[in-house]
Amino acid sequence: MSKAHQRRKQPEAVRQQVLEVAARLSLREGPARVTLEAVSQAAGVSKGGLLHHFPSKQALLDGMFDDLVGKFGQAIDEEMARHPAEAGRFTRAYLAVCFSPEHSGESDGWKTLVTELLAEPHLRARWRLWSERQAERHAATDGSVDAELVRFAVDGLWLSQLLDAPGPGPERQRALMDRLIALSRL
């Protein structure tokens, strides 16, 4: 495991690798398995090296959170940029980022967000901040009761997938999506 010692140093790549590995670990095996040892091992870095990038475990978890929230927000913004500013645009982008095939890669990360939020109550304050800012930014186009309802439903559907619940079949999921999109336009 002394690879990183010899290879060309690219700290940013290592940092990113660590964050991804930690997220995957947290999602698949539960937050309890996210130990410095396990993460460093899976990321191909020594524990000392890991602690160089993230001076404490708390810092690692916070780093994960910030990284994920950042990526999620960016994905939504990009998705929104592809559509005119009609009513419900934000809500539809929210839906697309959570379920469209193009974003399926990141959706695992998005799931990790909740896992973290539930495991680390102190992060909830930051989440609240982000959440409030979004609501405020898109109050004009997405402030309706139905839009909010749709976003809640998206969260619920997404949670059920996260819990390995018996999700709706593909065709039914399609029907659900269509219904949600329709509601977002009201």
Added chain:
Amino acid sequence: MSKAHQRRKQPEAVRQQVLEVAARLSLREGPARVTLEAVSQAAGVSKGGLLHHFPSKQALLDGMFDDLVGKFGQAIDEEMARHPAEAGRFTRAYLAVCFSPEHSGESDGWKTLVTELLAEPHLRARWRLWSERQAERHAATDGSVDAELVRFAVDGLWLSQLLDAPGPGPERQRALMDRLIALSRL
């Protein structure tokens, strides 16, 4: 803390107390803080006493889960018994149990369920089982796309409360509920 040693022995009460304390702890301070020490202390039992009721930590967590799922299902059944078997009855009971003031006491327990499920991936199989059975039992009255959508929205709203997200104000929440109930009737 040698109270339990002297007081009249009522093992069932102690067991229940332990489960409640553990749930509260998991919800407020995160799953990581649910240690045998902390739980036993908060429940007024020694660690040995705790391990007498739950031979391992795994058993404690499983016990918590079973207890909560059981109570949740029972609350829904009771709520349903008070209404005729119309379309969407299960969905409305689901909603009522999650948000009506009468069930506000237990709602903390429901929240703990998700906390546990995300922290302990192995419980997801059991959850899936329960979930499938419910869907099957009420397919006739609550199988519509809209009913499922409403239940997802309930989960989402409930998750947002769990995360201390900026929930809707009381009047808006009322509006949301009305809308959800209306959708459950379609």
Added chain:
DNA sequence: AGAAACATACCATCTGGACGGTTTTTTGTC
């Protein structure tokens, strides 16, 4: 008396992280 319901003491393991060392990269200087 015997089993169940506790308590107390103790142990093995794991985990976070502090520490000192080594190698690579960057920076400043001529």
Added chain:
DNA sequence: GACAAAAAACCGTCCAGATGGTATGTTTCT
């Protein structure tokens, strides 16, 4: 551009504390 020096990016080890669990009492119920 050369080259020393400082900083950054790592590695490997060790340790104190926490945690789950065991072993062995002691009291209370039946």
